[in-house]
Amino acid sequence: MDFHIPLNSYLQKYRYKYAALYHAIHDEIITGKLKKGTKLPSTRQFAMIYEISRGIVNQVYEMLTAEGYLSSEVGKGTFIIYERKPLEENKQKHTYNIRLSDWGERLSNLNHQSMPLTSALHNEKKCIYFKIGSPDLSSFPYEAWNRCLYAQIRETAIQPIEDMNHTRGYFSLRKSISLHLLKTRGIQSTPEEIVIVNGSMQAIALCSQLLINPKDQVIVENPCYKGIHKAIQAAGGIAVPMDVEKDGIQFQMDNWQSKLAFVTPSRQYPTGVVLNLSKRQKILEWANNNNAWIIEDDYDSEFRFKGRPIEPLKVLDHQDRVIYIGTFSKTMKTELRIGYVVLPKQLVQPFYHSKQLYEPHATGIMEQRALTSFINQGLYERHLRKMTRIYQSKHLTCLNMLKSKLSHLFSFNESDAGLHIFGKWLLSDIKYDVLKQKCGEKGVFWTDSTCMGLGNHSNKQHTACFGFSHLSTEDIKTGINLIASIGETLDFIHHA
């Protein structure tokens, strides 16, 4: 009988035989390795072949029958009746037209394309992906960090966390952040003005929901982080994109019929340009005159390689109109979902209540406690200093390589900070597409920022972000050399 299941691997994974057996058969069926119509061994045969009690086989056959994967015909045996369908089809199982709220409809209508080529990233083939904002884990201080985690885990075993009212985040962590911001960014804040979030996107989404009504206009930089557009559109707002120049967002104030603006002054995302001081003052003026809010996303300015940063808007803000967002996911590691918001006093309660609606108890409180001791022991500062040195040399390598090898293809924005380099495409659209595709075939990718921001493709200019933080110097060189070599072949392409 043509029938085999990899039971042993499952027996290692699951404590209970029935569970192992269930998953073993189940997975073979849903992955289509066991096709519809296949006859299963009798429970007796099965028990013999796989040395497992017949009772267990029975139990599992029954479970899979209950689930509609198997069916038994008296005298004939047990057959697989499940036919694997693409999820899409399955979803049509019940075809009544579903009814979502306006919010739900807006959200569903968003363009939900996931990050490019995650597929390519999952296959075995080694590839070099200049992606944005991935910390260099090879230099992550696992030992020190894990020690902090272990200590917290042990402590909660001895002294359970009684007070679960941590929706704003662990108080000592907010205290440490407020001191850290004072030292490194000159921001004066009290722990009461700080709320911990599960990554900066949660802050962006909640602020949008809290401040934007359907049809409201919201000022955004163009290009900008796609997540901001999602949040605005979900709230029903209308994003008003302002182009980004050498000295930051460009604006004719009189056009700003808005009560809210999203900006990244320290290092515009993704272009990397810095908003100059006079523009910073102008935008604050605008907020004061229009009773508007400014959301300042300071997503990676921790990593500066030379020069002194200009004060964040939050520091220049004397009217308490700036919402300042920061995160540890880029300085520590992506899976650590700890970001923070420094709120104007009047927004502290409203923001707290909106987070509380979803999370009456804080998520990942143990990691928050671990991070607190990591910071208070001075390990975080040390980590930042170390990573800054590492990223500085990668930044130098990457920038020099790009300028010497690809400057005939892209015009690059130089900058003294951050974890990626932004470039504008200089040749024809068709050539860009060819380059991108051919590089992809060779396993080299970058973050295509062409559609960041507006998200519409009309009169787009192709732009690319080369994230270097997670790549080795060798990979950076190899990758850029390969792009260059393929770039040379582009001259033979005739314009479409």
Added chain:
Amino acid sequence: MDFHIPLNSYLQKYRYKYAALYHAIHDEIITGKLKKGTKLPSTRQFAMIYEISRGIVNQVYEMLTAEGYLSSEVGKGTFIIYERKPLEENKQKHTYNIRLSDWGERLSNLNHQSMPLTSALHNEKKCIYFKIGSPDLSSFPYEAWNRCLYAQIRETAIQPIEDMNHTRGYFSLRKSISLHLLKTRGIQSTPEEIVIVNGSMQAIALCSQLLINPKDQVIVENPCYKGIHKAIQAAGGIAVPMDVEKDGIQFQMDNWQSKLAFVTPSRQYPTGVVLNLSKRQKILEWANNNNAWIIEDDYDSEFRFKGRPIEPLKVLDHQDRVIYIGTFSKTMKTELRIGYVVLPKQLVQPFYHSKQLYEPHATGIMEQRALTSFINQGLYERHLRKMTRIYQSKHLTCLNMLKSKLSHLFSFNESDAGLHIFGKWLLSDIKYDVLKQKCGEKGVFWTDSTCMGLGNHSNKQHTACFGFSHLSTEDIKTGINLIASIGETLDFIHHA
């Protein structure tokens, strides 16, 4: 000079002297121990007194001056200029009228009273609080659970989590949950239909947002979990409360002008009554005939002490209209924010996208991975069995005590499951208030469910929930005896 700060304790807490010193002084000031006008020692004196370098003292003085806590007058010295104000006053600092979205307004207008007497819980005085749904941590298998956590922490150090696309939750965890639900509740689901949430409230809030438009009517049980009302009101919906009878929610279907109903069929929250089978079928019928959704919150039915549970609605639901919500926060521990939703196929994508808006990456992925191995090793099932035994005997003690000692004050709902016992007050309002207050003074509290659900106080009937799960048998007895003894004094109170 009358000046002292507890520097040493801070030196133990912070690695850097400047940080310790900063916090030591800062805390003395904001707690009001160092009053406005107090003169600080000169940096030289200070350095001598506390054996700390003068440079550091200078740095800290400057930081505190920058923050507006201190001010120096040439020739006179450094003084504290910060006067402690209640936070309320601080918030008035900028008195422009703030503008929130309609959603933000609705949320701010909600009644945000925190859990009762958390204050009382924080003072030193030992108190017995019959609160709802707090697991018995004294029996929590810390050793086994921590081993799972350690293993995950070690593993991510060796093999970093590359794929961060875990918004739906860790796949293997969803697989294990789907099997667990099949075994324990007879629910057939695929991992694709399951989304992990940060506790069930996140599921309730997101579903409400996804399915409710302003002015929509939503059927709820009366009384019910306050969080459900919050979520409905935040979405702008109108909760239509249906009274709860012995056999569950009472309904004249024709009144149900709604597309959504929240129910707790296995054990109505908070009354504990069970929705009988015919009503379960009727409510599903209603959903089918009205193209409506049903949200089934199965919050604590894991703990049954006798009898077989009736099938969840999700099992009886052949039209794929039931959203099933469960959580590990009550079976494991509150700080573990892991819940799950089993979604109708047509809602899988919309729900996923709404969670993704706030969390493009999963929060607490490490705990999700630890929980997966905890379940797959059979440790979770063992834990449930053990806790069921423990809670069963507490339940018995509590129920017998209540019935024998307090049945002249409350009429109690007996039930075979769950972690609290519900009682209706039998005497006058004034007597209830007196009892509650006098018991509070003696340090005995219960969860007053009088305002659960509707939240309006008109023709309220006083009801109480006695949560026993976290209390020792001794505390249960002591607490109820004390309530009884105070109860005897009530006869002397004349009706108002």
